[in-house]
Amino acid sequence: MPKFEKIEYKPIPVRALLLEMKNISELMIDLAYSAALFNDKELAEDVIELEERTDTLAYLLDIEIMIAARDAKDAESLIGVSTVAAAADKISDAAADIAAIVTRNIGIHPIIGEIFEKVxxxxxxxxxxxxxxxxxxxxxxxxxxxxxxxxxxxxxxxxxxxxxxxxxxxxxxxxxxxxxxxxxxxxxxxxxxxxxxxxxxx
Amino acid sequence: MPKFEKIEYKPIPVRALLLEMKNISELMIDLAYSAALFNDKELAEDVIELEERTDTLAYLLDIEIMIAARDAKDAESLIGVSTVAAAADKISDAAADIAAIVTRNIGIHPIIGEIFEKVxxxxxxxxxxxxxxxxxxxxxxxxxxxxxxxxxxxxxxxxxxxxxxxxxxxxxxxxxxxxxxxxxxxxxxxxxxxxxxxxxxx
The missing domain is CATH 3.30.70.1450 (Regulator of K+ conductance, C-terminal domain)
Known part of the structure; x- marks a missing residue:
């Protein structure tokens, strides 16, 4: 996805967006660990691409939440949902940071290998x-x-x-x-x- | 742990610190999801306490890394380690954010339950x-x-x-x-x- 591309809005249920964000963020952690363990650039690039997908989902979710909230009561009840979405976004950022060690050739310190090898x-x-x-x-x-x-x-x-x-x-x-x-x-x-x-x- | 308490420095191998950070951050995600799913305040408080532990570990790890790096070459090879530590810290923050939905009585929106119930x-x-x-x-x-x-x-x-x-x-x-x-x-x-x-x- 080229940068600054306008994301087209189409209505997707909040539930589906949040579930996808949660699933992607968890997959990304697994993939990032594997990418670091095996110094696998292709896998690391997948992680970074998934990070962009999570950003898009977060954007769409924010819009859906804003549309859904008609009054303060709605908004209050949706705060938890947006917190979970933000958490999934943080997790995916963390995974992308790990993947970037591989794509940027920073080098996998032996300690990183040892840590992930326990899996x-x-x-x-x-x-x-x-x-x-x-x-x-x-x-x-x-x-x-x-x-x-x-x-x-x-x-x-x-x-x-x-x-x-x-x-x-x-x-x-x-x-x-x-x-x-x-x-x-x-x-x-x-x-x-x-x-x-x-x-x-x- | 009271806030602003001075953390006492004692040398711990970088490997042990990083492994503990990684393990805690993963446990925290599981605990946070469960806390949200069952609206379990005690479990949520455990997550928030573990977040403080991760912060302490991150602090100790930063010190160890600084001590270990004698020259630019050392420092370069340790950047990956500090990136992984920062990622574990982000993940634990995300888990604590989810736990805070429970401890702050924000209320578990049905969507959150549905998402975590898939586990x-x-x-x-x-x-x-x-x-x-x-x-x-x-x-x-x-x-x-x-x-x-x-x-x-x-x-x-x-x-x-x-x-x-x-x-x-x-x-x-x-x-x-x-x-x-x-x-x-x-x-x-x-x-x-x-x-x-x-x-x-x-």
Missing amino acids: EERLMKVTVNEGSVIAGKRIEDLDLAARMGVDIIAIRRNKDWILDPQDDERVFRGDTLITRGAPMGIKEFKDLAEGKLRELEE | EERLMKVTVNEGSVIAGKRIEDLDLAARMGVDIIAIRRNKDWILDPQDDERVFRGDTLITRGAPMGIKEFKDLAEGKLRELEE
């Missing part, structure tokens, strides 16, 4: 290749949790993010999946998504 | 009563994950917090435990800790 479950970014057995399948049909202890926490499709995808969501060729799981499981899943492993066909 | 796994604060079968036991001996799908994510003992306790840590009478798990499991664990259920004796 036992790892995140991995996986792209679904043409010919992968998972392409076109519903998440529930993949049965990832039981098979390999892997969870898809976000899907990047073209320029969009699908956060915390539902079980009936399908994954498509070209999707980038953010997965969480034990190192062995996510390695296996990566091979499946990239078409190196064709186990699900049996 | 399937719940946090619960449990105090170990005299006579509970778990008092004096090691966490590993309780075998909570397998028995009831419960995880102890923090222990509050007197004025201290033990974050992410190790398996060989014991729980004592009077400890307050922050547990995470499915609603059924944590209810069962609460009954055990409060001495209503004596199942572990079998």
